[in-house]
Amino acid sequence: DQQVKQNSPSLSVQEGRISILNCDYTNSMFDYFLWYKKYPAEGPTFLISISSIKDKNEDGRFTVFLNKSAKHLSLHIVPSQPGDSAVYFCPSFGNEKLTFGTGTRLTIIP
Amino acid sequence: NAGVTQTPKFQVLKTGQSMTLQCAQDMNHNSMYWYRQDPGMGLRLIYYSASEGTTDKGEVPNGYNVSRLNKREFSLRLESAAPSQTSVYFCASSGQGRYGYTFGSGTRLTVV
Numbered sequence: 001d002q003q004v005k006q007n008s009p010s011l012s013v014q015e016g017r018i019s020i021l022n023c024d025y026t027n028s029m030f031d032y033f034l035w036y037k038k039y040p041a042e043g044p045t046f047l048i049s050i051s052s053i054k055d056k057n058e059d060g061r062f063t064v065f066l067n068k069s070a071k072h073l074s075l076h077i078v079p080s081q082p083g084d085s086a087v088y089f090c091p092s093f094g095n096e097k098l099t100f101g102t103g104t105r106l107t108i109i110p
Numbered sequence: 111n112a113g114v115t116q117t118p119k120f121q122v123l124k125t126g127q128s129m130t131l132q133c134a135q136d137m138n139h140n141s142m143y144w145y146r147q148d149p150g151m152g153l154r155l156i157y158y159s160a161s162e163g164t165t166d167k168g169e170v171p172n173g174y175n176v177s178r179l180n181k182r183e184f185s186l187r188l189e190s191a192a193p194s195q196t197s198v199y200f201c202a203s204s205g206q207g208r209y210g211y212t213f214g215s216g217t218r219l220t221v222v
Contacts, residue, residue, distance in 0.1 A: 009150075036211075043114070043200050043213025044153070089152065096141065096160055097168070098202075098211060100153040 003027045004092050004101040012107045019077040021104050023090035026071065030092040033066060035075050038087045038103070047088075048075070080108045112136050116201050116214035123191040123221045131186040131217050133201030139212070141204040142184035143168075144176060146197040147216075153200065159184055191221045 004025045013019045025033070032051055036044040050057040050064045050073075057064050063076045077084055085108045091098040117132045135142065140161045145153040145168075155168030157176040165176050173195060175187045184203075188195060201214045 041215065043202070043215050045213070046211060097143075097155060097158060099155070100145070102150060102152040
């Protein structure tokens, strides 16, 4: 039973435009939601997080939004840069474990 | 500043062979994890160790065993490898829970 779902396996965005990545979750008991970024042949790295009691968190070009009523999480990247091309995961944190979704491959087109 | 080190980086096994994937961290983290990544499946937790001396099953533990040798090292063993265990394996450690996860660069395992 997958608790976090990323329904878009891939996304292509023009450089300089906004990239929006989405996640839906089923378990309302998660404490935190996070975004991790993964380049090929490397392990995932932490990008940004949001507490379940907040609805927005911003860090530079990256903003994460949490819609608790819709059980929906999104990551906005503005402006998108070529180095943002990677696979993005939205694992949820609960019971001291990270549970990952399937990831979305973001490609930034120069 | 090594972080999390995994060995080997690549391995090819024949069905039925055994092997141990090694993982070591130098950040004095309490918790360590083993994940596998498969196409279309994301990263799935195999086993984890919340502290030295403890281990717990994750989402997909069948066919694997683990050993938390000491605070630094957490190994994953395949006793009798199967083609379904062909995957990329990632080890991670955490000292602060939610965003303290540091991942290794992975071990690409092929079972033929």
